[in-house]
Structures are given as structure tokens and as C-alpha cells.
Amino acid sequence: AQTVTQSQPEMSVQEAETVTLSCTYDTSESDYYLFWYKQPPSRQMILVIRQEAYKQQNATENRFSVNFQKAAKSFSLKISDSQLGDAAMYFCAYNQGGKLIFGQGTELSVKP
Amino acid sequence: NAGVTQTPKFRVLKTGQSMTLLCAQDMNHEYMYWYRQDPGMGLRLIHYSVGEGTTAKGEVPDGYNVSRLKKQNFLLGLESAAPSQTSVYFCASTDWGRMNTEAFFGQGTRLTVV
Numbered sequence: 001a002q003t004v005t006q007s008q009p010e011m012s013v014q015e016a017e018t019v020t021l022s023c024t025y026d027t028s029e030s031d032y033y034l035f036w037y038k039q040p041p042s043r044q045m046i047l048v049i050r051q052e053a054y055k056q057q058n059a060t061e062n063r064f065s066v067n068f069q070k071a072a073k074s075f076s077l078k079i080s081d082s083q084l085g086d087a088a089m090y091f092c093a094y095n096q097g098g099k100l101i102f103g104q105g106t107e108l109s110v111k112p
Numbered sequence: 113n114a115g116v117t118q119t120p121k122f123r124v125l126k127t128g129q130s131m132t133l134l135c136a137q138d139m140n141h142e143y144m145y146w147y148r149q150d151p152g153m154g155l156r157l158i159h160y161s162v163g164e165g166t167t168a169k170g171e172v173p174d175g176y177n178v179s180r181l182k183k184q185n186f187l188l189g190l191e192s193a194a195p196s197q198t199s200v201y202f203c204a205s206t207d208w209g210r211m212n213t214e215a216f217f218g219q220g221t222r223l224t225v226v
Contacts (some may be wrong), residue, residue, distance in 0.1 A: 009152065035214070043200070045217035091154060093215075098143050098162050100204070100215055101171070104154035 004094050006103035013082045014111050020067075021077045021106045023092030030054075032096035034068070036077045039089040039105075048090070051075065084110050114138050118203050118218035125193040125225045133188040133221055135203030143206045144186035145170075145215070146178060148199040155202065161186055193225045 003026045013019035025034070036048040051059045051068050058066050063083075067076045079086055087110045092103040119134045135144065142163050147155040147170075157170030161180040175197060177189045186205075190197060201221045207213040 006154070043220045045202070045204070045215075047214040050214065099157070099160065099168075099170075100143075100145055100206070101157060102147070102155040104152060 004092055004101050004103035006092055006106050008106045009104070010107045010109070012109045012111060013079070013086075015082055015084060017082055018078060018080045019082055019108065021079075021090055021092075021108065023075045023077070023103055025073050025075065025092075025094050027073065027094065027096060029096045032094060034066075034075045035093040035095070036064070036066070036075075037091045037093060037102075038086075039091065041088075045091075049077065079108075082110050084112060086110055116203055116205055116216050116218040118201075118221050120221060121219065122222050123224070125190075125223065127193060127195060127225060129193050130189070130191050131193065131223075132190075133201055133203075133223075135186045135188070135205075135218060137184055137186075137203075137205040137216070139205060139216065140183070141205035141207055141216075142183070143215075144180065145204040145206075146176070146186065146188045147202045147204065148172065148197075149202060149220075150199050158188065158201075193223075195225045197223065198225045199223060 005024045032053045034051045038046045049061045063080045065078045089105045094101045116137045145160040146158040156172045159178040161167045164183040167178045179187045203218040204215040206215040
């Protein structure tokens, strides 16, 4: 069964600094997709970044980038120049064959 | 665009009562999902559907049933509610055949079973 693990329940970062959120997953498949979603206190789910497993190049979206290590089944999210608005719950997710599985989440706080 | 709409937004049930949560999407998506969100547990997949008339079990299907009679609607039923089903429930939908497409979520339903 596919599983997604986020081992950091909480993280904290100083405004303007960089933070990395960890995610590992377990699968026997070779073709799949990975995502990071952000959930602010409003409960709205917002897509941050996505990565196709067949692409070796790491995805980037402005201040957000990933470190995708396929062999290690690791998919970490780096947030650069952290802003107060980045404070939220972050979820890593895996999609294979239409089955979309989420990790436990990491709550990120940003200190001014 | 309405996107994904969940009904109701809040509900309090007594143990043993039944209810149905409705999810409606207007994006012609093939895939639809029901999740529950509990503190420290993340979003756990209850059931999902890959198209009209199809359903499949997720990670935590026990105590829930679903139906997808129309492509735009995905219903989640609780036949006999238990306090352990107190949670926030999210519905989501996404495109068929494009696995890198983002999932669109409803605003959530907060269910309390007393």
C-alpha cells in the first residue's frame, strides 16, 4: 500500500529565512505524481508545487522548490525568504492511478 | 465558478443517527474523493471514485458508504454515526488521465457526533 510520511509535526522559521519540510513515501510504482499543498487557518487547500516522478529536474515555483530523490523516495519542500503569510499546515501528497494519498502534515510557524 | 461545493458546512449528530454529505463539482472532473481530517492524522482517504457509477475504498472506509450516480455528485453516507466519526470532512475532485493536475477541494464539513 502506498504511504506518505511527514516526520515533522511542527516547524518554525524566522521571517526572511529558509526552511525545509520533509516528506517520504513508499511505493512500488515508477509512474506517479507528488504534490505539496498548503492549508491556512481558513481550511482552504492550496496547491503549492507539483512534481512528475519521470522528471529528474526538481520543480520550482517562485520561493518554493522541491528536492526530489526518487531512489530514496524523498520529496522535501524548501521555502526561501519565508513570509508571515507562509504560516500554515503543509501536506505532502502522492497520486498514482488516481488514488491521492496525503501525509500527516507539518505545521509551519513564521516568526517576525 | 462554484468549483467544489460541500453540503452541509456544519452538523451535529447523535450517536446512531444517519446522514449524507453531498459533494458537487462543476468542472466535469472524473475523479472525486472523500477525506477526513483529524489533528495529527492529516487527510485520510475514505473512498474515491474514478468515474460515474464507480467507487473504491481508501485508507479508512469502515463506517462509511458512498455513491456516484451522477458524474458531478459524490455522496458520503454514515449509516450509524459514532463519536469516532467526529471530524472535518473534505471532498475533492480532479481531472481524469492527467495525474499531475491539482485537486480542487470543497470548504469542508465539520461533523460532531455526540
